[in-house]
Amino acid sequence: MASMPELAAHARDVPVNQIREITEAAWHTPGAIVLSIGEPGFALPRHILEAGMACLDRDETNYTPNAGIPALREAFATRFRERAGLNTSLGAERVYVVDGAQQGLHFAMSLLLSPGDEILIPNPGYPTFAMTSRLLNAVPVGYPLYPEHDFQPRIQDIEALITDRTRVLILNSPSNPLGAVLGADLTRQLVDLARKRDLWIISDECYEAFTYDVPHVSPARFDSDVPGEARVFTSLTLSKTYGLTGLRIGALVCPPGLEQKMNNVMEAIVSCVASPSQYAALAALTGPQDYVRHAHEHYRANRDAASAVLEAKGIPYLSAQGAFYLWANVSHVSDGDVRSWARRFLADSGVALAPGTAFGSIGEGWVRIALCGTRNDLVEGVGRLPKNQD
Template identity: 85%
Template sequence: MPELAPHVRDVPVNQIREITEAAWRIPEAVVLSIGEPGFPLPRHVLDAGIACLDRDETNYTPNAGLPALREAFAARFREQHAAGGHQIGIGADRIYVVAGAQQGLHLAMSLLLSPGDEILIPNPGYPTFAMTSRLLNAVPVGYPLYPEQDFQPRIQDIEALITERTRVLMLNSPSNPLGAVLGEDLTRQLVDLARRRDLWIISDECYEAFTYGVPHISPASFDSDVPGEARVFTSLTLSKTYGLTGLRIGALVCPPGLEQKMNNVMEAVVSCVAAPSQYAALAALTGPQDYVEQAHAHYLANRDAASAILKAKGIRYLTAQGAFYLWADVSHASGGDVRAWTHQFLAESGVALAPGTAFGSIGEGWVRIALCGTLPDLMEGVGRLPALAAVVGQGPIQP
């Protein structure tokens, strides 16, 4: 048979799925390797999707999504900016409803990257940043996030990587896998860098609802509203905020002036998102927000409980300021190959953790621990980690 295209053969394995699917084959495994919210969906969200089906409203929707849902996304975006002290006039015309944040990222990269173009992605960073760009024949270039810098990007490190082929700067705050959050000054500097070097920005803000003691600041806060000058695409999802992972629903916030181009590309990729998912999303955004408040409190409590166990074991970790993950250093046990060690640890202890190398080379020796499950499972799983006995009480890397 004919061979697959070379750029498809180069798409790397997602090590998160690799370890998680191995864990799913083990009865009673404690799965801390995947970010799947575990709360039942609110009844009004389920009812909205069911009512859509009962009405047999199963035809095409507009390429960009239901008008009411686009306005609901825009209103939430404006409100969050206002809460952070920034006024931004994004209207529904700049919102495109997508089949989850991952489709939004693919859509944005499809608009911005030609074969051979370079995209700067965080290292460590979410695996699909590299996977998606390779699928488009583009070249992902990792910019370093070092432990000694609290895993925060440095402008000079990013600027040193920019070449004549660089087209996009990828940002992610709150970070998956790190739980790190970009501060206001650094976010402004990153947007200024992109403007100075004529780069687009794609900002992945999947975890914008979950920060702890710090505000979420979107790069869009510092972008222009003038067509031809704006450069920030913002990827949003309801998968994490409301636990709608299987409904595949999110939004891409686009610079002004791209309406017709966006419709064309949406038609070519997915046409439109399923109507029941859109009505469920509308109910989530406009209805009671108890789910989000309860989830926020749960993740924070889980973070603190797991952090206490890591500290008692002498395991270094990054105090999560956002998202629902802990980033922990197991280099004392992993022997220089954390991917292999996580599989060994799963086989021996029944606990699945995401290996740090799933997120880039700087992740060697680290693991990502998901905080979104039950507290007993989390404490049981983290409690099985091997202690670093010589330095018990080492504690966190303080952001």
């Protein structure tokens, strides 16, 4: 009997996502405290649920336009203008409703990358930046975020990596996994670098609603409004802001002049997003914002509580200015292999933490601690970390 044909090389070579690896192990560990995954834990507001159910009740279950229902596109555009501080006329025509931020990233990369092209991604950075680009036969190149520079990118480090095959620069602020936030001056310099070196920017702004004592700064604020000159794509999601992780709803904001191309590619990738999710998202964006305020207060208080435990144990960490993660240095116990240590720590202590190597080579010796669960579980879980005796 003939054997099954091989998968394409770019699919065979996609690595295991170490976040999922440790989290699924935790789900099979009775009583485990799961601090390895960023899953908001609050009940959804009733008005959001009812909007999705009402869509089903009236049997509004046919195709929507490729780019999404007009009212939702306008709501995304309004929020983005306000949150990003855009002094532009950015309208709904540049907003494409996508099936979660991950599909938005795939959408943007599909538009911008040809086989063999290089894309600059943060190291440490979210794993799917590399995974998605590899699936498109592109080459991810990590730009370093060093502990000694507070994990902030440096222009000279990025520029040194640019070749004649570099097409895209990915920025992620607030950062997953770091909780780091890019300031206005650095963001402007990064956009200027992309303009000087003729690069596209994909800005992942999943956590834009959650910054602490610093503003969120979108690269789009420094982009051109002129078709043919603009270069920033912005990826947004409601998964983190409103806890809609399972409804798979987000938006990709494109530079002006690309609207028809966006429609063509959207049709080939997903056609359109499920209508109940779109109406639930519309209710989230246009209705009461109590959920977001409550989540912001909860994550901030959890950050402070977990930070106090780390300090008491002498464990170094990056003070999170955004998102809902703490980035902690466990090199005093991980012995140069934090992925293996995280598995042992789960087995021995019943606590799941995401190993830093899930996010790149510079993550060796570090772990990401999710702050979105209950205070008691978080403090108990972090409290089981071994003290740093140095």
